[in-house]
Amino acid sequence: MKGRVLVVDDDLALAEMLSIVLRQEGLEVSHVADGSTAVAAFRDARPDLVLLDVMLPGMDGMEVCRRIRAESGIPIVMLTARTDTVDVVVGLESGADDYVVKPFKPQELIARIRARLRRGDEPEPERLEIGDLVIDVAGHSVRRGSEVLSLTPLEFDLLVALARKPWQVFTREILLEQVWGYRHAGDTRLVNVHVQRLRSKIEHDPEHPQIVVTVRGVGYKAGPA
Amino acid sequence: MTVAGDTLAIRTGPARILARMVRAWRRSLQFRVVATTLVLGMLVLGLVGTYLYQQIGAGLVEDRRTLATAEALQLTKKVKVAFDRTDQAQDQQTLALFAQDIVQDVAGTERSRYVVLQRLVGNTATVVIPSVVSGEVGEGVIPEGLRRAVAEDAKNQQQQIVPVKLTGTADAVPSLIVGQQVTLPLAGGYGIYYVYPMERERDSLVVVGRTFLYGGLVLLLLIGAVAYVVTRLVVAPVRRAAEVAQRLASGTLTERMESRGEDDLASLATSFNAMAASLERQIGQLENLSRVQQRFVSDVSHELRTPLTTIRMAVDLIYDAREGFEPAMARSAELLRGELDRFEALLADLLEISRFDAGAAVLDVETTDMRRTVTKVVDATARLAEGKGSRVTVLDPGHPCEAAFDPRRVERVVRNLVVNAIEHGEGRPIEIKVERNESAVAVAVRDYGVGLRPGEAGLVFNRFWRADPARARTTGGTGLGLAIALEDARLHHGWLQAWGAPGEGSCFRLTIPRSVDRSIDSSPLPLNPRHPQVSAPLLVAQNGRGPTMAASESPSATPGMPRTDGLP
Numbered sequence: 207m208k209g210r211v212l213v214v215d216d217d218l219a220l221a222e223m224l225s226i227v228l229r230q231e232g233l234e235v236s237h238v239a240d241g242s243t244a245v246a247a248f249r250d251a252r253p254d255l256v257l258l259d260v261m262l263p264g265m266d267g268m269e270v271c272r273r274i275r276a277e278s279g280i281p282i283v284m285l286t287a288r289t290d291t292v293d294v295v296v297g298l299e300s301g302a303d304d305y306v307v308k309p310f311k312p313q314e315l316i317a318r319i320r321a322r323l324r325r326g327d328e329p330e331p332e333r334l335e336i337g338d339l340v341i342d343v344a345g346h347s348v349r350r351g352s353e354v355l356s357l358t359p360l361e362f363d364l365l366v367a368l369a370r371k372p373w374q375v376f377t378r379e380i381l382l383e384q385v386w387g388y389r390h391a392g393d394t395r396l397v398n399v400h401v402q403r404l405r406s407k408i409e410h411d412p413e414h415p416q417i418v419v420t421v422r423g424v425g426y427k428a429g430p431a
Numbered sequence: 432m433t434v435a436g437d438t439l440a441i442r443t444g445p446a447r448i449l450a451r452m453v454r455a456w457r458r459s460l461q462f463r464v465v466a467t468t469l470v471l472g473m474l475v476l477g478l479v480g481t482y483l484y485q486q487i488g489a490g491l492v493e494d495r496r497t498l499a500t501a502e503a504l505q506l507t508k509k510v511k512v513a514f515d516r517t518d519q520a521q522d523q524q525t526l527a528l529f530a531q532d533i534v535q536d537v538a539g540t541e542r543s544r545y546v547v548l549q550r551l552v553g554n555t556a557t558v559v560i561p562s563v564v565s566g567e568v569g570e571g572v573i574p575e576g577l578r579r580a581v582a583e584d585a586k587n588q589q590q591q592i593v594p595v596k597l598t599g600t601a602d603a604v605p606s607l608i609v610g611q612q613v614t615l616p617l618a619g620g621y622g623i624y625y626v627y628p629m630e631r632e633r634d635s636l637v638v639v640g641r642t643f644l645y646g647g648l649v650l651l652l653l654i655g656a657v658a659y660v661v662t663r664l665v666v667a668p669v670r671r672a673a674e675v676a677q678r679l680a681s682g683t684l685t686e687r688m689e690s691r692g693e694d695d696l697a698s699l700a701t702s703f704n705a706m707a708a709s710l711e712r713q714i715g716q717l718e719n720l721s722r723v724q725q726r727f728v729s730d731v732s733h734e735l736r737t738p739l740t741t742i743r744m745a746v747d748l749i750y751d752a753r754e755g756f757e758p759a760m761a762r763s764a765e766l767l768r769g770e771l772d773r774f775e776a777l778l779a780d781l782l783e784i785s786r787f788d789a790g791a792a793v794l795d796v797e798t799t800d801m802r803r804t805v806t807k808v809v810d811a812t813a814r815l816a817e818g819k820g821s822r823v824t825v826l827d828p829g830h831p832c833e834a835a836f837d838p839r840r841v842e843r844v845v846r847n848l849v850v851n852a853i854e855h856g857e858g859r860p861i862e863i864k865v866e867r868n869e870s871a872v873a874v875a876v877r878d879y880g881v882g883l884r885p886g887e888a889g890l891v892f893n894r895f896w897r898a899d900p901a902r903a904r905t906t907g908g909t910g911l912g913l914a915i916a917l918e919d920a921r922l923h924h925g926w927l928q929a930w931g932a933p934g935e936g937s938c939f940r941l942t943i944p945r946s947v948d949r950s951i952d953s954s955p956l957p958l959n960p961r962h963p964q965v966s967a968p969l970l971v972a973q974n975g976r977g978p979t980m981a982a983s984e985s986p987s988a989t990p991g992m993p994r995t996d997g998l999p
Contacts, residue, residue, distance in 0.1 A: 220741045227744050261733060287733035308736035309743045309775055395795075423798060423833070
């Protein structure tokens with residue numbers, strides 16, 4: 207696995223341990239301990255992925271996440287010590303792609319990171335249609351007519367997963383496995399939050415979605431083309 | 432059809448009004464007070480009115496009697512003198528004419544009295560003159576009794592009040608008749624009777640009666656209105672207090688009553704407000720305490736988890752490299768990792784329990800088919816079951832068992848029950864049943880392992896409870912699993928119950944209402960597989976109350992779980 211990871215965490219021991227583990231996987235790691243300098247460090251380091259602690263001195267992790275997301279669609283994985291619904295949902299809504307709850311196993315973290323970095327490895331030219339949208343998989347772009355819709359890589363992956371098998375209903379667990387790389391049961395709220403975010407960008411009326419349709423009690427599927 | 436319907440409507444009309452009155456009587460203090468006042472007022476007014484009416488009537492009659500008797504005496508004297516001095520008593524005819532003249536004279540012209548001259552009962556004189564009558568009365572008006580009384584008493588007046596029907600008028604008028612003896616020349620003893628119709632008195636009484644009636648009605652209305660106003664003054668603040676209390680009860684703790692003046696109601700309002708303030712303060716304190724507790728749990732959680740993460744990664748790194756170590760070091764790395772797993776599980780469970788204790792646990796409800804949850808758990812625990820040699824079977828009811836619950840929590844509960852069954856099932860089969868009824872869905876997990884001793888069914892949900900403290904701890908449970916499961920069930924307003932018998936295994940049943948706002952009538956599955964109808968004392972967690980011992984269980988529609996061949 208190749209790529210640059212920016213670790214934003216105020217706990218130096220954890221940060222160092224993270225660096226050791228990630229370097230073993232072949233990743234380049236840079237570190238910043240303060241929330242207020244995190245965004246500047248992000249601009250300097252130009253990482254492929256950000257590992258972001260929620261509780262930070264200087265600036266809250268959520269706020270850092272929001273600011274990074276404002277200028278980039280880069281994958282952000284939150285590190286959180288809290289499993290309370292509110293914390294998790296707020297974290298996801300501030301733009302994080304995924305989250306890992308402390309204490310996590312190193313393999314688990316690496317699987318998450320791998321799923322987020324994997325995308326660059328498969329540049330097959332492919333053109334998909336879903337609803338009135340046209341997806342260029344290799345070019346990483348989604349168009350409605352001549353208008354280009356701006357999606358984060360995760361939202362793009364989610365849309366592509368649904369569009370590749372428009373006849374299939376995807377359970378949240380399957381989506382977690384395919385898009386987020388979970389091998390065991392994960393938090394299905396991840397899927398809910400990101401489907402909402404995706405809908406707000408691609409649907410004509412997010413209240414009455416036509417492209418990403420909910421199948422009650424099961425999951426989601428692509429709407430009729 | 433229409434006729435029948437109409438009759439019914441007529442019959443139900445008054446009944447409905449009556450029912451409404453009864454309801455108003457029961458529910459409205461004001462209605463009760465006003466109605467009682469009206470009834471009592473009516474009674475008193477009626478009694479007083481009747482008494483006064485009678486007194487006035489008697490007075491009027493007495494006045495009339497005094498006047499009439501005095502006048503009659505005078506007139507009789509005049510008649511007597513006239514008959515005594517007459518020179519017209521030669522024969523019967525002239526006497527009759529004379530008598531007629533006298534009677535006309537005495538009767539006068541103002542028609543306030545009528546005079547009757549009538550031969551006495553028992554008069555034996557040979558000369559008879561016919562009865563003389565003045566005005567519109569007949570000879571027959573004089574009652575037999577009065578005639579007799581006059582005949583027997585030569586000197587005194589006799590009197591009687593009788594209704595007299597005057598000719599030309601429709602109804603009889605109560606009249607005073609005064610009679611006395613006079614002796615006629617030739618014709619002997621005659622009675623002279625004066626009839627005084629009391630028309631005026633009667634009219635006066637009618638007017639008085641009408642006045643009483645109207646006056647009484649007005650007075651009654653006035654009393655009713657006063658009662659209404661007075662009770663309103665008292666009831667309105669009480670009602671306001673009730674409304675405010677209701678809003679307080681529903682959570683608006685800042686609600687207060689308006690307190691004015693220094694009267695009883697003001698003191699009610701003041702006491703009420705003091706109570707509300709005290710409530711608000713105490714609830715505020717409790718909320719604050721809960722917030723502090725939550726905050727503490729959250730902080731502990733964060734403070735502990737960050738170093739634990741570092742340890743975890745370091746241990747995994749060391750563990751992965753253990754093949755290069757000498758045997759003692761390698762084994763240490765293994766032990767370190769195993770114990771760290773246990774430590775993590777314990778910390779997670781402890782934090783979860785404190786979240787429940789702090790009241791911070793929230794439901795994330797979603798309509799889900801319980802069968803799906805169970806299947807998921809069974810798939811996830813398949814490897815563990817295989818390791819222990821237990822075959823896990825799910826008895827699919829063949830229809831969806833949907834309910835609104837938090838799938839994450841219920842999955843955790845079911846996983847806990849299944850893992851427990853596998854760990855204590857001694858490699859024997861495990862059966863899972865899913866069923867639903869009107870009010871609830873249920874999952875029952877049955878194992879045929881060591882089972883529970885009498886009394887233990889109530890203890891298994893206690894924190895850190897162990898069946899046998901001396902027993903070797905082969906399994907890695909934290910001792911909090913069932914306590915957390917019970918809290919999860921309670922959060923759903925559901926039941927989590929246990930049954931067990933030594934050597935026969937145990938059965939754990941989770942029952943959850945089908946929707947959040949429902950309550951469970953009965954569980955769709957039996958808890959005690961031997962006696963589906965009568966179950967052993969069991970632990971019930973319901974509606975947020977603490978564990979209570981329930982003695983019986985309502986009969987269940989499903990038959991008991993059959994014994995399988997795999998049983999010893």
